[in-house]
Amino acid sequence: MNTPNTQKKFLSNIVDYVELIVIAVCLVIGIFSLAFRTCTVDGNSMNNTMLDQEVIIVSDMFYSPKRYDIIVFHQTDNTNNLNRNKPLVKRVIGVGGDTVKIDYDTWTVTVTDKNGKTTVLDEDYIYLSQRGSIFSGTREYVVPEGSLFVLGDNRNESLDSRYSEVGFVDQRRVLGKVVLRVSPISKFGTVD
Numbered sequence: 001m002n003t004p005n006t007q008k009k010f011l012s013n014i015v016d017y018v019e020l021i022v023i024a025v026c027l028v029i030g031i032f033s034l035a036f037r038t039c040t041v042d043g044n045s046m047n048n049t050m051l052d053q054e055v056i057i058v059s060d061m062f063y064s065p066k067r068y069d070i071i072v073f074h075q076t077d078n079t080n081n082l083n084r085n086k087p088l089v090k091r092v093i094g095v096g097g098d099t100v101k102i103d104y105d106t107w108t109v110t111v112t113d114k115n116g117k118t119t120v121l122d123e124d125y126i127y128l129s130q131r132g133s134i135f136s137g138t139r140e141y142v143v144p145e146g147s148l149f150v151l152g153d154n155r156n157e158s159l160d161s162r163y164s165e166v167g168f169v170d171q172r173r174v175l176g177k178v179v180l181r182v183s184p185i186s187k188f189g190t191v192d
Contacts, residue, residue: 035061037175038182039072039087045152045159046070046089048127050191055183056089060176065092065148067111067121070178070191073150073169087175090150090160093121094143096171102162104135107155125192129156146171 041054049070050056058072065071069092094100097114107128109121133156141161143149147168152158160166178191 035059036179039089039175041089042086044129044157045154046091047129047154047157049091049125049153050089050178050181054181054187056178056191057180057182058176059179060174063174063177065095065171065174065177067092067095071148071150071169072175072178073173074175075166075169075173088159088166089178090152090158090169091125092148093151093161094141094149096143096145096147098143098149100141100143100149101138102135102141103138104133105137109151125153127154129154131156135162141168144168148174 036057036059039056039058041050041052041056043052056072070089071092072087072089074087093109094111099112101110101112102108103110107123107126109123110118111121112118139162141149147170149161150166150169151160151162161168181187181189181191
């Protein structure tokens with residue numbers, strides 16, 4: 001038999017559950033809108049690490065770019081140049097103060113930091129498509145403070161810091177570091 005007290009208690013429990021669900025949903029939305037965002041890889045510049053149309057999750061929470069990180073950034077707020085305003089996915093090779101030296105004949109990348117320490121990068125992730133590079137010889141790039149030098153893993157088909165259309169990336173334009181691949185489901189997990 002339903003008494004008024006039993007009905008009140010039941011309604012009170014329902015209100016408590018609804019309130020708990022609303023708070024949980026708001027927290028999840030808040031965390032994802034502030035700390036995480038989804039992006040879709042557009043193009044072949046990160047082959048074979050990430051492929052065209054893969055969906056990734058990016059986080060900028062407590063993030064400071066480091067060499068080898070895969071980041072998402074945009075280059076301009078200019079709405080007249082939509083191609084440069086879209087998010088780009090690349091790998092950080094040099095940070096502010098670094099000198100990046102690329103030998104295009106051997107694809108050796110050497111980075112000298114502002115303290116003079118030189119490192120030959122171990123780049124077992126790079127992919128060289130059949131297209132071939134438009135560069136040859138050796139070139140040096142001095143990375144300004146507050147900027148990044150980025151390259152795509154598919155070095156022959158990547159529009160990156162080597163080209164004036166992208167150039168050095170202002171760190172304020174970094175949307176975050178790639179932390180997870182969510183699609184396709186068969187490749188769900190972290191991205192190396």
